[in-house]
Amino acid sequence: MEATGTADRWGSTLDSVVVYAQGALCRRLAAGRVPQDGRIRVTGLPRSLDPASLRAHVTGAAGVRVTEARVETEAEPAGAGPPEGLRGEVERLRDAHAAALARRDRQAALIEEVSALRPVPPVPRRGDPPRRTPVDAWLELSAFTDERLTRLHARLAELEDALRDAGHELAVAGDRLARASTDAPAAHVATTVSAVLTLDGAEGRPEVGIELEYGVPGAVWAPAYRLTHRQGEDGGRLVLRASVAQRTGEDWTGVRVALATADLGRRTDLPRLRSVRIGRSQPAPAPSGWREPPPGLAGLFTGYDAAGPRPAAAPVAVPASAGALPPPPPPPPPPAPLGYGAAPAGLPQPGGVFGAAPEAFKSAPAPAQAAPSPRARSAAGRPGAPAAPAPPGGPVPSAPPPPSAQPPAGPPRPSDTELDYAALVLSGADAPSGRRGRLFPGASGDAVAAEHRRRAEAVASLPLPAHAVPPRVSAGSFDHRFDAAARADIPSDGTWHTVTVGEIAVGLRTEYLCVPSVEQTVYATLVLSNATDQALLAGPVEVTVDDEFLLTAALPTLPPGGVRRVGLGRAEGIRVTRRTSLHESAAGLRNTTTVLDHRVHVELANRLPGPVTVEIRERVPVTSEADVRIQERGDWTAPGHGADSGPPVPGTRVWRAELRAGGTAVFDGGYEIRFPAGKSLAGGNRRS
Incomplete structure (x- = not known):
């Protein structure tokens, strides 16, 4: 099969974007002539895309379909030339700031040297008479030091100003770079994210259109x-x-x-409630995508083991000036055997050809240790040979695990990673015995792409x-x-x-x-x-x-x-005035009923150049007691469900007025409250 890197490269154009509450769904278009092998590489995809969201289909060509779609990332040096744009400006200002800092530090060190100048008298010899102090020389040294330090401090002030300006310019350029578009490639590395597609049925067609759809965060x-x-x-x-x-x-x-x-990330699959049956007749389980390894897999590597150990690689001479090479990293420890119970005779561990066993089945007891290979037996017979390595899963436990550690009944259910067949890697003969000839998930996700997605989010x-x-x-x-x-x-x-x-x-x-x-x-x-x-x-x-x-x-x-x-x-052009009055009296045969008569007077004046519609809202008290009666007097109405959200407040009354330019309106209303005099609150005010 031809390598993926030789696929024809097609450029693509971003045509439409659907922005969701968080994230977006992008749609790219590409067109070209399909080669004989049907493999093409569509470039231009962003680094932050979700590889699991890639969808591709053919447009304008009946009978042509996409049989495979994968995301691949290529990285290569961007070239020896200087970077352009904001990134180049930031690097230039960073170098200028470092040079200004070095000049300032050198000037400060020179000031320290000059400040340390002190007159040192000669050591007197035994028997010499006392010498006179050279005052003139001391004064000349002091004058020289003061003059020199004055010039050096003036120069230091200039260098500090230059350093401050360089730091400010670097901070501004760094902020502009941080706010700039992330579409530009990273420094010194050019990254290309492509969709590798395999088309079927495109032979003999002059041109085929491709539509790519993928989701991106951020x-x-x-x-x-x-x-x-x-x-x-x-x-x-x-x-x-x-x-x-x-x-x-x-x-x-x-x-x-x-x-x-x-x-965009919300699940749309419907929940499924499985039936529970009582009896021996049970429905056939749905295929899980996992199957037992083929018989005879252990004997496939018998000849390789019989050939003996591989010859050691010849040591590479390293010049003394180049330094010693770092030691190679230690090999990863062999994984524990993954099985669902004791394996039948003649079969390897039932870990599955398509990936390792799911996490729920990793607590099963390890199978019995297989017989050592011929190469291991020959190595064990030599004097001074190392001991035979322990089985990948360690010593076999003598006692069975507790019932809680037993695997659940039914077929295994691999995870989504183990069912990604295109990402599985076939383990070779040098792999541990528990992984030979079986498919396992490859290296975990791209750390650089994960960092791009984190920044986007x-x-x-x-x-x-x-x-x-x-x-x-x-x-x-x-x-x-x-x-x-x-x-x-x-x-x-x-x-x-x-x-x-x-x-x-x-x-x-x-x-x-x-x-x-x-x-x-x-x-x-x-x-x-x-x-x-x-x-x-x-x-x-x-x-x-x-x-x-x-x-x-x-x-x-x-x-x-x-x-x-x-x-x-x-609305400053409309004036409103409200006046109220209250009259209290007694009614009934023995004045046992208190009557509160409330009157409301509202005046409106329109000073705007055009007609207006004004809505005046008043409030009438409401009661839930049978012996308290409220009687309204006025031409107001109760509001319905209007432009305000929610139902109206109980007791709300509305006047509506149509005022022409310069017009006025007067509204009179009121209500009368009757309640037993014995319910009056002594010393309180229930009238307003």
Whole structure:
């Protein structure tokens, strides 16, 4: 079979991306002529992709199908030339910073040397008379030292300023590099991630199209809106935008973007409840993908063992200047035998041809030790020969394990790693006896790719914009998808980018709301009604009225057909005044009933240039006692389920007024409370 590295290389183009609540599903397109062996290598995939999510199928060619799809990674030196772009700038500034630091250190060392200058008198000899102190020489040395240190300290201040500037430039360049796109290759290493495909039925076709689909972590999004409205109109323009951040390792340039609220990693398989039968007749177990090793596997290596030990490799001469080579790493210890019980005679351990036994079956008792091979017997007969190695699983236990350690009944159930047949490696003759001629999972996952995925997943902790809500939270138990109208560019830099999805037709009207019993202020609101079949998720909305930006508010989740109210702040052009009065009296034959008569007077004045609709809300007390009666007086009404979320508060009453420009309105209402005089609270106030 031809090696994988000789497969034809096809370039690919990223066509569309579906961004989920966390992660994204990318779709690449490639086209070309299929070679005779049907093997092709599609390049351009990101390093952070999930290899298990790769899907490939043929487009535009009936009868051609993909029989194998694998992910392979190639790494090679990027070349001896200097790096370009931000990375080269960072390396240059790092070298400049190191040089400035070295100059500063040398200057500091020179200052220490000059500061250490001291006059040293000669050692007097025995019998010599005392010498006079050379004061002039001491003064000259002191003047020389002061002058020299002055110049050196001035130079040191200049070098410290240069070092500070170099450090600042290096920090700025490092921050720019950290915020730059991760689509660029790593320093000095060029990595190519490819999808190796095998096609069947493409002989004689001039060109075949391939569509690749794979999932990547490191992509998040949050909805945002822009609302444009003109006063006096019943509609408006609501533009759905999305704040998208991704650090997948590839720049999304000119791609079709779709946004989904679903979880990319959520399981979709349905649970299966297996039946329990009583009796001897049981249903046949489902195939588990594992089978016993073929008979005679142990005798396959008899000739290899009879040939004796392999000759030792000739020592390699190492020059003295090159240093000694490091010793080779010790071989890994042989694994414990994996079996499900005592093996039948003539058969090797029943660990399975396709992978080792599952974890649940590794506690089974080890089989009896096999007879030593001829090579081992010949080695044991020589004087000074080492002792025969112990069996891989150690000494056979004399007593059976406790019942809890026995393997469960039924066929073995290998793990997903053991069922990945393409990743299994056939153990050779040099492997321990328990692994010879059997398939085992190869080396564990790529550590570098795991690091790329870990860095990509860090985008999930990015702080959300103001008033933004994660789509999984606002969508609730339903999943929605929004397709962008135009292609977009989103670099892989891990920062928020705004993508315009499209315009949504919404019903819009302006209403003014006032609760004068709490605050004598009128507030302007926009009432939005969703007339589409898609929900509007919660998020920030930028409100523009008459081409003037007002504010950024928080839009709640608006289901299809739902109505919500968005506050715009105070309406200074509408004045409201509220006055109340209370009259208390007694009624009944013996004045046994207390009557509280509440009267409410509200005045409105419109100072805006156009007509307005104002809703005034009042509150009437409610009671659950039979001997307390409340009688209302007024033309107000009880509100229904309107634009406010949830049912209305009990006792709420509403006045609605249509005011023209410069118009006024007056509303009078009230209620009367009758309760037994004996229920009055002495010293309390139950009248207001």
